[in-house]
Amino acid sequence: MKVEALIFNLIAVFCFVAAxxxxxxxxxxxxxxxxxxxGGxxxxxxxFFWFVSRRIDARPEDRKDAEIADGAxxxxxxxxxxxxxxxxxxxxxxMGLGVAFWYFWLILIATVALLIAVGGLLFEYYVGQNAQQS
Structure with a gap:
């Protein structure tokens, strides 16, 4: 995570200087x-990446002596x-179409569809034939 923090912070410095x-x-x-x-x-x-990198162990991406096999x-x-x-x-x-054209009925249908899709994605491996056996 230290590499990612460095990249984003360098981009932030560039944005502030450019501003x-x-x-x-x-x-x-x-x-x-x-x-x-x-920049903000x-x-x-x-x-956030810097904050997280201080609390987790160093990943292979963060070590200079790491080998490719370390990430396997x-x-x-x-x-x-x-x-x-x-x-x-x-x-x-x-939902985007409903909001763009401000059709209240389409927003309602899309909200129901979004809730069903999120629920299906979330519980896909907890119910039905794909349920994990404990």
């Missing part, structure tokens, strides 16, 4: 504000075949 230079040269407040806010957001992410092993469980992400994307797209 300062842009603000002095152009005297235009909108772009200066956008660059300053971008990257400071938030970099600070199981990374986690990834669903081999699931239709719920497609359903979730369709429901989110439907």
């Amino acid at each position: 300062l230079v842009y603000g002095v040269w152009s005297q235009e407040p909108i772009g200066t504000t956008a660059l300053a806010l971008s 957001l990257t400071v938030l992410i970099g600070g 092993g199981e990374l986690g469980f990834f669903s081999p075949a699931s239709y719920w992400p497609i359903t979730l994307a369709a429901a989110a797209g439907l």
Whole structure:
């Protein structure tokens, strides 16, 4: 996580320097504000990564003497075949259309569809034929 924190903090420094230079040269407040806010957001992410990196053990990516084999092993469980992400994307797209055109009935349908899709994705391996046996 230290590498990620360094990357985001360097981007934040660049955004702040660019905001300062842009603000002095152009005297235009909108772009200066956008660059300053971008720097602030990257400071938030970099600070979070730095905060987490102090509390976890060093990963192979963080050690200079690490070998490629140090990063081998199981990374986690990834669903081999699931239709719920497609359903979730369709429901989110439907919600976007409902909000864009401000159709209250479409927003309601999309909300129900989103709740069903999130629930299905969340509980996919806890119920039905894919349930984990304990």
